[in-house]
Amino acid sequence: MINEYVSRKVSLKDINGCLICQKPTTTVLYNKSGPDWFYTCDIHLQDNPEFVKPIYGKDYETKTNRLKSVQQELHRIQKNNDPSSWDGWVGKLFIKKNKNQSPDKDKDKDKDENKDGDNNNNKVGNESTGNRSDMLQREYQTLLDELTHLKQNNRKYQLDNSLYENRVQRRIRTQRIKETYTATNPEELAQRLATFPNVPTDKP
Numbered sequence: 001m002i003n004e005y006v007s008r009k010v011s012l013k014d015i016n017g018c019l020i021c022q023k024p025t026t027t028v029l030y031n032k033s034g035p036d037w038f039y040t041c042d043i044h045l046q047d048n049p050e051f052v053k054p055i056y057g058k059d060y061e062t063k064t065n066r067l068k069s070v071q072q073e074l075h076r077i078q079k080n081n082d083p084s085s086w087d088g089w090v091g092k093l094f095i096k097k098n099k100n101q102s103p104d105k106d107k108d109k110d111k112d113e114n115k116d117g118d119n120n121n122n123k124v125g126n127e128s129t130g131n132r133s134d135m136l137q138r139e140y141q142t143l144l145d146e147l148t149h150l151k152q153n154n155r156k157y158q159l160d161n162s163l164y165e166n167r168v169q170r171r172i173r174t175q176r177i178k179e180t181y182t183a184t185n186p187e188e189l190a191q192r193l194a195t196f197p198n199v200p201t202d203k204p
Helices: 058-081 086-100 106-152 161-182 186-194
Strands: 005-009 027-031 036-039 052-054 156-159
Touching: 036 161, 058 106, 156 161
Parallel strands: none
Antiparallel strands: 005 027, 005 156, 027 036, 052 156
């Protein structure tokens, strides 16, 4: 038997008690490799690793990895644009140091001429960084929405190892009982049942 269960809904006439809390529910976890199935409340399928763990497809894993990558890049851009950060402070220190290392007064005029060009370049760079940041933020939100949708619509689960082992053993016992009674002669079975002890009474 494979540890892979699918969540299914049954009709109201087939409602039954939850395996965990015994409350009536129409949700069933079904394992076709057994076959094995049992009733459970939907709430028990949410963030409950001691009971079940969701099984997501390759698409979920790909989107999760991309989300992490986008998050890291957004963090890096934010850190570089923050003057109070260590990287921004060191960058400004080096810029000031380079400016102080120009003793030639003749180059002051060239600096003034290039200053406007540098400012324009910085402005273009900031706009480019801002556009990149906006694009990444939109992608981040899109990925987040898609992952949320995949989570909400997931129907495959894996049981906790101990619970799964119990289900396997239960399946084996049930199979053995069926084989035993199938091979038993009906008359012999009736004779066995007739020899069972009577239910004790309260009287001494």
